[in-house]
Amino acid sequence: MTLKDRITEDMKAAMRAKEADRLSTIRMLLAACKQKEVDERVVLDDAAVIGIVDKLIKQRKDSIAAFQQAGRTDLVDKETAEVAVLSAYLPQRLTxxxxxxxxxxxxxxxxxxxxxxxxxxxxxxxxxxxxxxxxxxxxxxxxxxxxx
Structure with a gap:
């Protein structure tokens, strides 16, 4: 099973479990993957999907830093939850x-x-x-x- 297939299966499971926050994060990830496929007219392999996940996590971390400076703990919590969902799709990181x-x-x-x-x-x-x-x-x- 490719990583993209696993993400799609996780989306279906989140729908069944009515996990709205997790579902929206997974849908955002799949939308980013689809956008890249359409823009470049390619089918993404696991390495490309991991690259997209990395990019989305970096964006979330940048947003967390900005929201913390602004004192928006509600948005910090939302972005942190998205990072947790996205991190599940990354391979084990090097120390x-x-x-x-x-x-x-x-x-x-x-x-x-x-x-x-x-x-x-x-x-x-x-x-x-x-x-x-x-x-x-x-x-x-x-x-x-x-x-x-």
Whole structure:
């Protein structure tokens, strides 16, 4: 069963269970997937769906930060619940130590040295770790590895 099929089945289960909040989040995810398929005229594989989930989670986290600054706890709670639903569709994430190890290997492999090579290392890291790690943590690990 593909990830997209699993999301569709979860939508049906949320409908049956009358879980309105979960249902709206899953529908939003499926709409984003469908939009990408229509725009690019492709059928999404699991990696592309994970990319969309990552993007939606990042948007929710940005919104949470903005809502917290504005003191809107009601909206913070809603966005946090959406992040929890979306996170269920991501594979197991790498820990900070595992990310550091992967980045150290990439830096050695590419022969990168200094902050000027940040783009080169990030490009390789994104290709290798997309969907497996939080790219914010990856960026921080790359900066740290290149500043040594």
């Amino acid at each position: 900070a130590d595992e990310i550091g190890t992967e980045i150290a290997a990439l830096v050695a492999e590419l022969g990168a040295a200094g902050p000027g090579d940040m783009g080169k290392v990030m490009g390789a890291a994104k290709a290798k770790l997309a969907g497996k790690a939080d790219m914010g943590l990856v960026s921080a690990a790359v900066k740290q590895a290149l500043s040594r």
